[in-house]
Amino acid sequence: MNAEESTGPPGSRLSDAGLTSDAIPVRHFFGTRNAPGGLNAHIQLGQVTGGHPEFPFIAALKQIHSTRVVVLKTSMGPGALKQTEGDALVTNQPQTLIVVRTADCVPVLLVEKGTGVVGAIHAGWRGAVAGIVSETIRACVEEFGAKAEQMQMAIGPSIGPCCYEVDEPVIEPLRTRYPAWPGVLRETNEGKGVLDLKQLIYYQIRASGIPESQIGRLDHCTHCRADLFYSYRREGQVIGTMFSGIILPAK
Numbered sequence: 001m002n003a004e005e006s007t008g009p010p011g012s013r014l015s016d017a018g019l020t021s022d023a024i025p026v027r028h029f030f031g032t033r034n035a036p037g038g039l040n041a042h043i044q045l046g047q048v049t050g051g052h053p054e055f056p057f058i059a060a061l062k063q064i065h066s067t068r069v070v071v072l073k074t075s076m077g078p079g080a081l082k083q084t085e086g087d088a089l090v091t092n093q094p095q096t097l098i099v100v101r102t103a104d105c106v107p108v109l110l111v112e113k114g115t116g117v118v119g120a121i122h123a124g125w126r127g128a129v130a131g132i133v134s135e136t137i138r139a140c141v142e143e144f145g146a147k148a149e150q151m152q153m154a155i156g157p158s159i160g161p162c163c164y165e166v167d168e169p170v171i172e173p174l175r176t177r178y179p180a181w182p183g184v185l186r187e188t189n190e191g192k193g194v195l196d197l198k199q200l201i202y203y204q205i206r207a208s209g210i211p212e213s214q215i216g217r218l219d220h221c222t223h224c225r226a227d228l229f230y231s232y233r234r235e236g237q238v239i240g241t242m243f244s245g246i247i248l249p250a251k
Helices: 125-129 132-144 169-178 197-207
Strands: 012-015 016-020 027-031 047-049 059-060 069-073 087-089 096-102 105-112 117-123 152-155 165-167 186-187 192-195 215-217 243-245
Touching: 027 105, 059 087, 087 096, 087 132, 087 215, 096 105, 096 117, 105 132, 105 197, 105 243, 117 125, 117 132, 117 243, 125 132, 125 169, 125 197, 132 197, 152 197, 165 169, 169 186, 169 192, 197 215
Parallel strands: 059 096, 069 087, 152 215
Antiparallel strands: 012 016, 016 027, 027 243, 047 059, 087 117, 096 243, 105 117, 105 152, 165 192, 186 192
């Protein structure tokens, strides 16, 4: 691994393994166009795979912009997941890398070391407004006995409010489901506004009981940083996605 370097925002580092956040005390990464190198070839959606020299098992979902959280509680080998679709993975299994894909949406990673549980979340605007992040925190509490106040979370690179203009199909459900919407949406013209998706997720994490000091936020904009990230909105099509992941060490 090459030496890490600062990328600007406090509490984050970039290496050939991807971006990391000081808020997460176990191995993790927020991927870029080129990092982690060679990982993509070992990932199959809806499957647990192996074969990457650094990760004994890798689990990934077919993402559907939902609030479905898939829980992995037992040891597993390579093969199809029982639930192949969803937008968050949580596990207490060591040496199992759980990953999500993004290309403007928000990747969110979490760990609760006391219980030994990690989570990886894909939050587009639909999932974020519907509560995918809160649902994932709840699943960790209910399925593993994790304590929200002991969780450490990091919000990864995504499209920023500098570049994320939205219209009524986004604004209406945000207004309907999220009473504090003026704090995350700045209206620009009739029926249009700019949305701060990371800020919406931050508010939801805080509302779930996680202290501010245990939340990291990497304020890179995927649309602005063509050198680092793919962006569906910038490119007008999916030409690539970034993988973000987290793994518990061997016991």
